[in-house]
Amino acid sequence: MSSGGFASQNGAGGSYTNGPSQNPVGVYPSNQSFMAPPLPGYMNSLPTKGPPPAGPSCYSGNRHQPSPVGTPGALPASPSHRMGPPQASATPPPPSSYSQHPQQPSSWSGVTPAPAGNHVSPAPYASGTSTPPVFQNTMQPPAALQHAPPALNVMAPHQPYGPPPAFGPPAAMRGTPPPPVPPPTAVPPPPLAPHSEAGLYLAQPAQMNRPTGSSYPSLQPAYHSPPAPAPQQQQHYPQPSVSAAQLSPSLAAMSLQSQPPEALRVVNLLQERSLLPAGAVTPPAPCLPQDLQKLNCSPEVFRCTLTSIPQTQSLLNKAKLPLGLLLHPFKDLSLPVVTSSNIVRCRSCRTYINPFVSFVDARRWKCNLCHRVNDVPEEFMYNPVSRSYGAPHKRPEVQNATIEFIAPSEYMLRPPQPAVYLFVLDVSHNAVETGYLDVVCQSLLDNLDSLPGDTRTKIGFITFDSTIHFYNLQEGLSQPQMLIVSDIDDVFLPTPDSLLVNLNECRELVQDLLASLPQMFSRTMETQSGLGPALQAAFKLLSPTGGRMSVFQTQLPTVGIGALKPREEPNQRAPAKDVQNLSPATDFYKKLALDCSGHHVAVDLFLLSAQYCDLSSLGCISRYSAGSVYFYPSYHKQHNPSQTERFQKDLKRYLTRKIGFEAVMRIRCTKGLSMHTFHGNFFVRSTDLLSLANVNPDAGFAVQMSIEENLLDLQVVSFQAALLYTSSKGERRIRVHTLCLPVVNSLSDIFAGADVQAITALLASMAVDRSVTASLGDARDALINAAIDTLASYRSSVLSVQQPGLLAPACLRLFPLYILALLKHKAFRTSAGTRLDERVFAMCQLKCQPLAYLMLMVHPSLYRVDNLSDEGALNVSDRTIPQPRALQLSVEKLNRDAAFLMDCGTVMYLWIGRNCNPVFLTQVLGVDSYAAVPLNMNQLPELDTAESSRIRALIDWLRERRPFHPVLHIIRDESPLKADFMQNMIEDLSESALSYYEFLLHLQQQICK
């Protein structure tokens, strides 16, 4: 890796951010907010538009005081059919199921339950099995093919489409002269070798050489006038019914006509209070012709903050909206898999052929990113789905915006690595005291058979306190051998060949070790923690193969390299505009992470601690190696049973979920657009190549973009993310997602396509970077300015008739609410009592969570649940799931006669009103009075009543739809956790933050200045 890459995208000098320090110099006018500068480097600005000082004195009039709990008849919860956030696909259908059509976009449509059948989730290989069974129909004779499912509509979604059969085209086709092939390009094409996603496997550096099709000066842009095929060609090579080639000049007109008027409906936020939709907030659909939109990538996987792309950077600047992509690239989902010895890519920019290319004729296709015209290879003329020749546009690659290829050998420079898992466990006195070791060992014993992998899978263990303990698990030993290395200043591997062993061959020794490990240290008095040396040892062990390192840590590392000192001072918990120590204390963890990344080792960190652990330093080990961070504050097996439950459930998911090894992801976009800042856990190897030592299905990414060249001639632009990885079965695979969006030239079109959730998520990531590189206060100001600038721009540039009030287009009506929610989020709030590690963890979550889960953490959902009914309920796998309406997050909505469920993503609260209906108390909670509700209740009893089944069905369903386990706290007014519950009442005034109404008044005041 070059030091240049290191210093740019991965944080320059002392600042350890993946983000904005690519252009570290950049002082912008003081009132600039996040999206104003055309280039990154928005840090260092000192916004003048800050919020007014909090407190009752600043708004004497118009005070909006939350009414006390108990407003009678606050709001009847009218159940309605809800469309929820995406599912976590916990229950994959059996792999033999053929019921899910591979090309049916319905499974991605955002409507959770599949309309037909009982499949809750279409994911064929969610947890456990890391790759679907592969049906290799490579070069099979026709007879063999007869055994395959014959027709497209019954083909298994995950069954790879193979290459053409060896016998070649049918005789009739052989007689047909191929259509004229264009002369070879004047410029010699770049060699085919640099499959740029291959990353370290590159034979030569990837080039982003994007000639603009100059060798074909006579060709019109295909969007404008696709050449009509000759009659004979039409007979043999019918043009696709749906393709970018079909796009006519009327596209722009279409996009204007089909614009939903609702998106631009003017909303006066000061008057309209009920802004939440009855169901989930759904992403806007890009204004594309329906045929094209039908093929587009699912917004759950790939979406843009603006579903209509501005033609120029100056137009984007005027809108004051951030431009960026949000990705969930390795999400568990059902997708077509293609086996091909020749993956068709643009010879100039290496874009994979996709539904948005255009076919100039049957033998040539035009790249939608760089516009070069490429030949269609002979092999591509065969369609493995219909098993016919001559319809390249019907190939699965051209019919699916999300597709996976099984890569041929040129996509690897070494044999695909086996699945390798190394567990690094803290066994100091503090660690043993928490009781976490029993949970980890038991969970591993329970899930040993479900670890993704094959016969090559390897496993190993290291434990550490002030010394490092290795375990010889070599086949033939009668029991595991513990080897202690006490020289932590110069760590070495005592028996390098027997510490990582084949799981199949050494299973019994592994099981022995796991059964005895918790007892081995039960009497330890060793309080020191040498985490740094243990990590060094683990890196030495894993570096020859690559793999996954799972680190469990319960305290601040105290000895050896990487030792840390407490940096959280008690007075820092007081309300303060600025919080210190958000950046790491040492670069040890980052440097080691980069070494890991270079050797395909990802480090996942589980932090279980009651004390300050300096997550901002420790977290670097995962951040730059593309690992995950899990945090269980105040973990204790006995004292904190709900944390233990969450830890157990999370571990099960962690151990059994899909994993990709030695991965790289490249994101390409149409020429003219440029990506500049990435968010998530990875190492940026070159401008658009992210190195992911491991990739997991729960990781989200974001990228900021700018418009470098005007998109004047284009009606659509495309974005393509290609993720190359090694499956746990040792296959090299490439998952490709392509998103197509229209280009517009008016501000009202840009606003109409604004995706408020994606914008919020991108701003949140940007604000995390700003908190670290500048200050928390600066980040908060920038968030507020984002809302001010956007609404001011809308008011001055889009609204034709000026009216009083704080006005927003309907599509952005939730924007100020979400910004306020971010300001009150653990990551950015200024109130007392936020521990530094919890704040840093909240920031990590904002950068790495896929959008759907992130939004719940930012703006929880509140439902009334004491009167659930089956009206409007969903039916999923023979279960009836009630769908209560989401309520505003205000105590005004609470009612003492009722009970409410608040879903905050990683935690849920069931609040019981003091006068709650006795039927609910007996039928759901199993108690006969309010006073009998226990103060620390975490489970709903399984009572055989309709009320009990309804609410349990709802909670189970909400839990299934995410990859982590939210604990449930049943609380009443006297419960210690009531304050936490109330802190999520975002619309209400709090000790240190404005109410929603006050916040709106502040925005209005700034806009009308």
Ligand SMILES: [Zn+2]
């Ligand atoms: Zn290209």
